[in-house]
Amino acid sequence: MKQLFTLMVLFATTFLFAQEAETTEKKFSFEGSVDAYYRANFTAPNDTNQIAPATSFADTAGFSLGMGNIIASYEKGKAGAVADLVFGPRGEAASATVLNQLFAFYNISENTKLTIGKFNTFLGYEVISPVGNFNYSTSYLFSNGPFSHTGLKVDFTLSEDLSLMLGVFNQTDVTEFNPDGSYAIGAQLGYDGQFLNLLYDDAGLGFEVDYTGGFDATEDFFIGINAAYADNDGEGFYGVDLYPQYALSETFSLGLRGEFFQTQSEAIDDDPSVIAFTLTGSYAVDDLIIKPEIRLDSGSEDIFIDKDLMATKSLGSFVVAAIYKF
Template sequence: MKTITNTNFVKNVVLLAIMLVGTVSFAQEEDEEEKKFSFSGTVDVYYRANLNADNSAPGGTPNAAPGSSFANLPGFALGMANVIAGYEGEKVGFVADLVFGPRGTDAIFNSPIYSATGNVVNQLYAYWNVSDAVTLTVGNFNTFLGYEVISPSANFNYSTSYLFSYGPFSHTGLKADFALSDDFSLMLAVMNRTDVTELNLDGKYAYGLQLGYSGQYLNLLVDNGAYEIDFTGGFDLSDSFFLGINAAYFDGDGAGDFAGVALYPQLATSENFTIGLRGEYFTETDFFGAIGGSDADGDASVFAVTLTGSATIGDLIIKPELRLDSASEESGNFLDSDLNPQKSLSSFLLAAIYQF
């Protein structure tokens, strides 16, 4: 009897172990499947006030604001809600990135040609990992140029630079990324005209190239005779001090040129707080953009300094910011309290960004 009992006991233990292993394996497979799907995004709001200029916005247009994109509304204002859904398979995947609110509308200003997509599609693309070294992406994706991006959670400063604002935001087309080695990468792209993301309106195309080395990137965009050369990079000078760099030159093929450089020193004072400065010099020709002056055939430049603090409280980021824009010419963007153009604008901003 003892022998039979022991045999049954062993069998039961073996069966139980098999069941447990199977259950764990099934749970692991479910977890692996669940991890392929992702859902993330941000919500951002802010308060902004000019310190030496008018703070009204008749008709929804501010009388005085920096000549760069986003975060230009007076008083308590909305940024955007950003919702990103993605699927990451072993070889293929997709990203659907939707934006709602003033920041999102400004970011995709040239996209909503058809009401079916409206002011919501920021990115929409699929990709194929052809091999460990080659990835093909097709669809609508944010630009590969520049240090800053559309999402406020990925930028250190809440307001954006002139280099970012004058450059492209998004492209629609096909790009190929090549991992040439552990340090070198290459990207080649053929795309619709810059920021026209829903369709090709005129049968013309833009071409992109990016060469990367250890986190430093040299970018080239050629678009119907115009071109932009851009360098984006950064260095960890110590465990707590980082220096970001962005420089660009744009030749508009007779429609105006611009050039500039921006430095981003950032110091982490603790695990939850970092302070950073963006110093930027930017120049344009023919006043074709946002600096502006009285001479329509002249050149203009601006020096902008932005001091930002970034405090992290769980998934919430609080960013107080002081910004000073000083232009070479009186600007229609820098109106004083009597609505007269002036050469400088100082402003304060307090932003809250929740990321999930």
């Protein structure tokens, strides 16, 4: 029976590739980005890299490097592949290797796409690459959620506004191999730019439900929204982020990220929380984007250090970043 099944799979694969060989249209693209920044604390010393918000990126003092990103994609007919490479501290914090994403895909039909390999997570409002975010530093929700998955997913376009993704993956953020034979399952339901995301990973993150979306209040004013809840046997987090963004001109925009984030643990009586406000400007000069940013983090407990090296509940910091996309 196993041999018959294997032969059937091989026959089907051969048939698909034989059909594919009839198509000669080829598409190749090459793109990427580089970024660097300067960071300083207002309310804490800058002679140590340890005093920073407990989020993923832009957390070192002085002039610092972000990452170099190189993305090559190739498509012929219905099939294609993407190789996304990252170098530098931001890439190293997000990926165990330089392979940020590495996947192949097959368009089964106009409305169905099959993808296998490593790809960035479908949960959350923010992404690893600074090109895809308005704010340069990242949120607590992003930093505590998954970064990437390795597995198989199928994307369905159900109508012009309605989409569905179903997937099975290795343990969350263990993306180069499967260490213990456990798997995670995920789903995303999208409607008109609003997305409900679900992930269940019993051996890793646990269960997370995430809503990501937004709407145009006016032609120049956009409000993004992200809310998430995660639980793994009583350990987890929940929170909500709002992202109002206003375009003052064709080259300059202002954006504010307001966030409430709380961890939860059965071992702690009073779970700590953080309220953070991040005001970011975005000024475009051709393909170069300059982003000055002021960030204020306030915790329910003394989780930061002030200029006198005393424990305190708040931290004020400043970042200016340069991002070039090609």
